[in-house]
Amino acid sequence: xxxxxxxxxxxxxxxxxxxxxxxxxxxxxxxxxxxxxxxxxxxxxxxxxxxxxxxxxxxxxxxxxxxxxxxxxxxxxxxxxxxxxxxxxxxxxxxxxxxxxxxxxxxxxxxxxxxxxxxxxxxxxxxxxxxxxxxxxxxxxxxxxxxxxxxxxxxx
Numbered sequence: 404x405x406x407x408x409x410x411x412x413x414x415x416x417x418x419x420x421x422x423x424x425x426x427x428x429x430x431x432x433x434x435x436x437x438x439x440x441x442x443x444x445x446x447x448x449x450x451x452x453x454x455x456x457x458x459x460x461x462x463x464x465x466x467x468x469x470x471x472x473x474x475x476x477x478x479x480x481x482x483x484x485x486x487x488x489x490x491x492x493x494x495x496x497x498x499x500x501x502x503x504x505x506x507x508x509x510x511x512x513x514x515x516x517x518x519x520x521x522x523x524x525x526x527x528x529x530x531x532x533x534x535x536x537x538x539x540x541x542x543x544x545x546x547x548x549x550x551x552x553x554x555x556x557x558x559x
Contacts (some may be wrong), residue, residue: 404537404545412440413479413525415510434510434528439479439548444540446547452535467534469553477529477550484520491515528552 418435421428453459457468470477480488491503492515505513508525515524532553540546 406441406545408481411479413512413527414438414440415512415527417510434530434552436549436551437477437527437529438550440546441548442540442544442546444544444546446538447541448539449536450539452537452548469532469534470529472529472531472553475528475530475553476526477533478524478526479548480524481520481522484517484522484524487517487520488515488522488524 415437416435417432419430419432422431423429451459451468453468454470459468462468491505492500494501494503503515505515507513510527512525512527514526516522517524527550529550530553533551536549536551537545538547538549
């Protein structure tokens with residue numbers, strides 16, 4: 404799948420409601436899904452996004468290919484600049500992340516920019532156990548990518 408260079412809208416769907424944690428009650432707000440809007444063309448079908456080693460032929464009916472993350476963070480980024488854009492998130496000293504030059508965005512998101520590639524990486528909340536969905540147009544082009552947040556009990 405190749406997405407043309409450009410600026411694309413990112414939208415986040417939130418869910419809110421009370422929850423209990425270790426016997427205490429809280430009002431919670433969580434990210435339910437994040438969408439990258441590549442075009443405004445109508446989506447006529449959805450398919451699961453596959454990782455490099457995923458094999459859709461191994462799925463049983465009703466199963467989904469899920470991603471696992473120990474940091475509960477996802478991102479959208481220019482693949483051609485991936486190494487440079489991801490580097491600030493992979494830099495640690497004494498087991499702790501080094502502060503990075505990033506722009507805080509609403510909804511606990513942030514943006515890292517690499518001027519030499521004219522590219523950005525935008526992070527968002529994506530709890531372990533989520534699914535990536537590709538929304539396709541009638542011509543088969545990808546119009547949107549949706550990343551759902553994970554499920555309780557998903558293993559990182």
